Amino acid sequence: EAGVAQSPRYKIIEKRQSVAFWCNPISGHATLYWYQQILGQGPKLLIQFQNNGVVDDSQLPKDRFSAERLKGVDSTLKIQPAKLEDSAVYLCASSLVEGAKAFFGQGTRLTVV
């Protein structure tokens, strides 16, 4: 069974630029999560989708971050404009349903300079 796929693996941008990350969850998984992991910390949830609807985006900085999950499968997370403090690993995870085991992708390491 294929795991959660993310791209790109690495991205370096200058502050105030924009960037987008892509995630393809495990086939059949209805729930998709985007987490931010700052170096030395545990992952923090940014947004959770159930199919193509948003379940929880309470910790998403909506003035600069946006995410969508069209057709309830793939998802993209965008940052515009980026700040230095956005430097982190962005992890995508999926689960069969809400509350079930969550499986993570390898993440995208973003460096904002």
Add this chain to the structure above:
Amino acid sequence: GENVEQHPSTLSVQEGDSAVIKCTYSDSASNYFPWYKQELGKGPQLIIDIRSNVGEKKDQRIAVTLNKTAKHFSLHITETQPEDSAVYFCAASAGNEKLTFGTGTRLTIIP
């Protein structure tokens, strides 16, 4: 909201010895407690999980115990091997709510 504390932040053990990592949670409604292993440059990998209707779960060299009264749960790794070296995260959630992660434990196995 939920708050998960994890100890210790770093742990070094001799190969073959046991390692124990402890977490406490604040929300008494939490009922799902997974443990993740994260190797350098990789995403977290689910290694074991437990729900609040059981007190202990074991999978080969890995076990998790849960004390609902005290609101703490622990990861036990026996007969440690070099490949066990990684960062381990505990997490907790209530029902369909989001996972809240601990701050991680860097485990080093000394050959």
